[in-house]
Amino acid sequence: MKNGKKEKRKVDDAALKTEIKSLRERLLAQQQEIREKKLPIIVLVEGWSAAGKGSLINELISEIDPRFYNVISPVITPEAECRYPFLYPYAKAIPENGKIMFYDSGWMEDVVRKLLRREITKDQYKDRVRSVNEFERQLRDGGYLILKLFVDIDRKEQRKRMEALKNNYETEWRVTGDDLWQHKEYDAFRDAYEGFMDKTGKLVPWHILNGGDKRSAARDALKLLVTQVDEALAAGRYVGEPFKEKFPLKEMPKLSEVDLSPCLTDEDYKRELKKLQKRLGELHNRIYRKKIPVILCYEGWDAAGKGGNIRRVARPLDPRGFDVMPIASPEPRELNRQYLWRFWTRLPRSGHVCIFDRTWYGRVMVERLEGFCTEKDWKRAYNEINEFERQLTDWGAVVLKFWIHIDQDTQLARFNDRQNTPEKQWKLTEEDWRNREKWPQYEEAIDEMLQKTSTTNAPWFIIESNDKKYARIKTLRIVVDALEKACEAHI
Amino acid sequence: MKNGKKEKRKVDDAALKTEIKSLRERLLAQQQEIREKKLPIIVLVEGWSAAGKGSLINELISEIDPRFYNVISPVITPEAECRYPFLYPYAKAIPENGKIMFYDSGWMEDVVRKLLRREITKDQYKDRVRSVNEFERQLRDGGYLILKLFVDIDRKEQRKRMEALKNNYETEWRVTGDDLWQHKEYDAFRDAYEGFMDKTGKLVPWHILNGGDKRSAARDALKLLVTQVDEALAAGRYVGEPFKEKFPLKEMPKLSEVDLSPCLTDEDYKRELKKLQKRLGELHNRIYRKKIPVILCYEGWDAAGKGGNIRRVARPLDPRGFDVMPIASPEPRELNRQYLWRFWTRLPRSGHVCIFDRTWYGRVMVERLEGFCTEKDWKRAYNEINEFERQLTDWGAVVLKFWIHIDQDTQLARFNDRQNTPEKQWKLTEEDWRNREKWPQYEEAIDEMLQKTSTTNAPWFIIESNDKKYARIKTLRIVVDALEKACEAHI
Numbered sequence: 013m014k015n016g017k018k019e020k021r022k023v024d025d026a027a028l029k030t031e032i033k034s035l036r037e038r039l040l041a042q043q044q045e046i047r048e049k050k051l052p053i054i055v056l057v058e059g060w061s062a063a064g065k066g067s068l069i070n071e072l073i074s075e076i077d078p079r080f081y082n083v084i085s086p087v088i089t090p091e092a093e094c095r096y097p098f099l100y101p102y103a104k105a106i107p108e109n110g111k112i113m114f115y116d117s118g119w120m121e122d123v124v125r126k127l128l129r130r131e132i133t134k135d136q137y138k139d140r141v142r143s144v145n146e147f148e149r150q151l152r153d154g155g156y157l158i159l160k161l162f163v164d165i166d167r168k169e170q171r172k173r174m175e176a177l178k179n180n181y182e183t184e185w186r187v188t189g190d191d192l193w194q195h196k197e198y199d200a201f202r203d204a205y206e207g208f209m210d211k212t213g214k215l216v217p218w219h220i221l222n223g224g225d226k227r228s229a230a231r232d233a234l235k236l237l238v239t240q241v242d243e244a245l246a247a248g249r250y251v252g253e254p255f256k257e258k259f260p261l262k263e264m265p266k267l268s269e270v271d272l273s274p275c276l277t278d279e280d281y282k283r284e285l286k287k288l289q290k291r292l293g294e295l296h297n298r299i300y301r302k303k304i305p306v307i308l309c310y311e312g313w314d315a316a317g318k319g320g321n322i323r324r325v326a327r328p329l330d331p332r333g334f335d336v337m338p339i340a341s342p343e344p345r346e347l348n349r350q351y352l353w354r355f356w357t358r359l360p361r362s363g364h365v366c367i368f369d370r371t372w373y374g375r376v377m378v379e380r381l382e383g384f385c386t387e388k389d390w391k392r393a394y395n396e397i398n399e400f401e402r403q404l405t406d407w408g409a410v411v412l413k414f415w416i417h418i419d420q421d422t423q424l425a426r427f428n429d430r431q432n433t434p435e436k437q438w439k440l441t442e443e444d445w446r447n448r449e450k451w452p453q454y455e456e457a458i459d460e461m462l463q464k465t466s467t468t469n470a471p472w473f474i475i476e477s478n479d480k481k482y483a484r485i486k487t488l489r490i491v492v493d494a495l496e497k498a499c500e501a502h503i
Numbered sequence: 504m505k506n507g508k509k510e511k512r513k514v515d516d517a518a519l520k521t522e523i524k525s526l527r528e529r530l531l532a533q534q535q536e537i538r539e540k541k542l543p544i545i546v547l548v549e550g551w552s553a554a555g556k557g558s559l560i561n562e563l564i565s566e567i568d569p570r571f572y573n574v575i576s577p578v579i580t581p582e583a584e585c586r587y588p589f590l591y592p593y594a595k596a597i598p599e600n601g602k603i604m605f606y607d608s609g610w611m612e613d614v615v616r617k618l619l620r621r622e623i624t625k626d627q628y629k630d631r632v633r634s635v636n637e638f639e640r641q642l643r644d645g646g647y648l649i650l651k652l653f654v655d656i657d658r659k660e661q662r663k664r665m666e667a668l669k670n671n672y673e674t675e676w677r678v679t680g681d682d683l684w685q686h687k688e689y690d691a692f693r694d695a696y697e698g699f700m701d702k703t704g705k706l707v708p709w710h711i712l713n714g715g716d717k718r719s720a721a722r723d724a725l726k727l728l729v730t731q732v733d734e735a736l737a738a739g740r741y742v743g744e745p746f747k748e749k750f751p752l753k754e755m756p757k758l759s760e761v762d763l764s765p766c767l768t769d770e771d772y773k774r775e776l777k778k779l780q781k782r783l784g785e786l787h788n789r790i791y792r793k794k795i796p797v798i799l800c801y802e803g804w805d806a807a808g809k810g811g812n813i814r815r816v817a818r819p820l821d822p823r824g825f826d827v828m829p830i831a832s833p834e835p836r837e838l839n840r841q842y843l844w845r846f847w848t849r850l851p852r853s854g855h856v857c858i859f860d861r862t863w864y865g866r867v868m869v870e871r872l873e874g875f876c877t878e879k880d881w882k883r884a885y886n887e888i889n890e891f892e893r894q895l896t897d898w899g900a901v902v903l904k905f906w907i908h909i910d911q912d913t914q915l916a917r918f919n920d921r922q923n924t925p926e927k928q929w930k931l932t933e934e935d936w937r938n939r940e941k942w943p944q945y946e947e948a949i950d951e952m953l954q955k956t957s958t959t960n961a962p963w964f965i966i967e968s969n970d971k972k973y974a975r976i977k978t979l980r981i982v983v984d985a986l987e988k989a990c991e992a993h994i
Contacts, residue, residue, distance in 0.1 A: 331574035
């Protein structure tokens with residue numbers, strides 16, 4: 013009888029081995045098509061400490077060409093030391109088209125562990141769960157294939173494995189204080205994992221693998237990966253549908269309704285400029301110490317006076333604590349990733365100011381009008397951008413967005429001036445003239461943008477800039493007011 | 504009498520103010536030409552704590568468009584926690600063409616402070632001074648304008664300023680333990696600063712500013728910057744001359760002398776592969792714990808079998824601890840900086856393995872042959888690369904370089920095979936055929952490269968790859984041997 017069982021297990025083992033081998037071969041064969049069809053793939057491997065996440069990943073990658081995948085094993089920074097939004101390390105690491113990124117634990121462990129450690133409140137937990145769902149949806153809608161695995165073991169098995177690791181000189185260092193704490197709090201962790209999976213499994217489902225049996229877990233993971241890759245390759249690149257979520261919005265006028273006559277005398281300008289810059293300099297010191305991140309977004313018509321406006325705001329800031337990010341056309345590595353990636357990677361550290369000279373709103377202006385993305389893409393972007401900005405303000409950032417506004421006559425006068433002034437000619441390009449011809453289409457797009465993305469947490473401000481002096485003072489005042497408020501709120 | 508002095512000072516003050524204003528205007532006027540002529544500028548501001556480095560930088564930038572400069576204020580990581588070469592944070596931050604980077608203290612403070620703290624030995628100090636000179640020369644030779652300023656104050660003045668800062672609630676946090684320690688050890692610091700400047704002032708001179716008088720220090724700094732920018736713009740982009748430095752070299756055969764007949768039976772291959780991969784996996788664990796960085800460089804003929812070779816080496820490695828970096832054509836941000844920048848930014852953390860699939864040697868192969876750089880550029884590169892690699896091995900890295908070698912007949916056979924096998928066609932491009940036509944020119948360039956850059960600290964290995972199995976085993980054995988040695992050396 014016993015021998016019979018043994019025999020049976022041997023046969024099963026051999027069958028499992030063969031199955032794994034053939035799945036690996038299929039994955040190897042898919043590799044070329046993944047690259048050709050530019051499918052980006054994220055494999056998130058979460059699970060218990062000592063459940064074998066690392067060795068599972070090893071099984072998955074063993075036949076893939078190492079040029080086409082990467083594995084990261086993010087360190088969870090204690091909340092108090094985090095200088096970026098909690099999704100930042102994960103967003104930064106998304107793969108480019110045609111490549112696979114394996115996360116050896118990721119945003120789930122991050123959120124759950126911080127909840128259990130009470131580094132975040134229950135409300136923050138809820139916000140993070142929502143952000144995770146948004147993050148995954150945005151990637152999926154941008155064509156990413158996401159596979160989420162949870163490697164499960166029971167408490168007894170975990171103890172057995174941890175003891176085995178600890179009893180071996182070569183591996184004892186692998187068992188950390190965090191791991192022991194998890195084992196002690198096994199039940200609380202189980203509840204928290206289950207709760208998290210419950211709340212994040214609707215859009216991109218979770219797959220629970222039995223880590224107690226490493227070989228069959230590997231088989232199951234491989235099968236899931238191979239099947240989903242097949243489906244994704246057959247279906248062609250996924251483009252998400254636009255959808256609407258309610259965000260509290262600030263009412264915005266149409267551009268055509270904006271009165272552009274406000275102006276300032278030289279004298280008033282100088283007095284106000286001095287006063288506001290002095291105050292801004294003091295506030296910068298305070299927000300630096302309070303570690304408040306500040307994100308100022310500039311958009312506006314060509315020749316509206318963005319550059320000079322930015323200069324006046326930047327002038328009083330401590331140069332060690334701010335950056336101006338000019339946003340030009342995306343480079344290949346940027347085009348090969350979800351469109352917000354190039355902004356995620358440019359976020360300021362907390363306590364720093366980042367001034368974006370043009371922004372992610374390119375998606376719903378130039379990319380929309382020039383056809384650089386599909387209609388679904390830019391229509392989806394309003395909502396995605398609102399979500400992204402809410403993630404920034406959840407993190408504690410002050411986000412202010414300025415539309416530097418002029419009328420067509422003023423633009424023409426400034427274009428002509430640039431053309432006729434040798435030191436200014438570099439500022440005027442053929443493209444500026446071409447864009448000018450599309451003024452009505454742009455105006456329509458901008459109106460729609462202002463209506464749909466002026467959320468109360470990250471509002472738009474239309475800055476009347478026919479008179480540049482007026483525009484600068486108005487902008488400075490908005491910045492100063494917002495920073496005053498933020499400093500008061502963070503005691 | 505007293506009144507007369509006061510009067511005189513007022514006149515001087517007014518004159519200084521006017522002078523500063525006019526210098527700033529000149530800098531503003533230069534800005535456009537800096538961009539047009541693509542001049543990259545580095546301003547290193549070193550000096551005593553509380554000497555006013557920050558406010559000096561503020562004076563320099565106050566008229567420049569913030570899109571064209573950046574300021575970094577690098578934190579000096581304690582030596583024991585450094586995971587990268589000491590120049591890494593500075594090399595990573597070099598500006599792109601047409602932009603200015605201000606370093607609010609930099610490599611000088613880093614090296615001097617660590618010497619005085621005894622975080623580095625005197626020998627390490629010497630190596631770092633040498634590396635700094637190399638770093639600055641490479642940038643200068645690559646067209647960078649470098650201005651090095653030292654803001655000087657005496658001990659009494661430093662005490663006065665620190666006390667003023669400490670007595671103000673808003674500024675007391677600015678005086679750190681490091682600052683107080685510096686003040687206590689003022690004399691030792693003075694000696695160390697002077698010693699460092701003495702050893703690093705030949706190529707790119709130091710300019711000492713009197714920080715006791717902030718306004719005239721600002722004037723002096725502005726004058727230096729404006730004058731040097733004028734000179735650099737007038738002279739046109741600087742291209743450094745090739746020069747020779749003696750490096751201990753390993754003797755290398757010419758490619759034509761290499762016997763390509765070695766091969767392995769399937770049986771021997773499988774046995775050795777298993778054995779070596781097992782050993783490599785164990786060693787990876789050890790180098791991870793000992794925090795030894797490992798850099799493996801692959802170059803070779805098209806179709807020589809680089810990919811398969813890399814796969815066999817990567818296979819046993821823990822995927823969380825290695826990266827494969829495929830090096831394709833540089834992107835714009837890379838072309839706009841010194842050519843080694845894109846490799847500096849890809850270095851592995853200590854304890855990690857980075858496999859470069861093609862490397863910085865592109866400079867002396869494809870860039871040389873296709874005319875992507877000047878003759879002076881590629882001729883200088885042998886020496887620059889030897890220096891770069893010595894900086895890596897000084898840091899503790901294992902650097903191994905493999906030339907995967909085949910003969911022309913084998914290449915042709917493999918090209919034909921790729922052409923005739925649908926799953927392999929993607930591997931063969933028009934460019935491969937074009938490169939093949941230039942075999943003799945490439946062979947000449949490669950021979951020169953192997954002769955000039957096979958240093959004893961970062962040697963080349965020619966891997967006979969007509970038989971891929973033989974090539975893989977040879978490579979694995981070299982890696983295993985080198986890691987064994989490195990592990991023994993780091994106890």
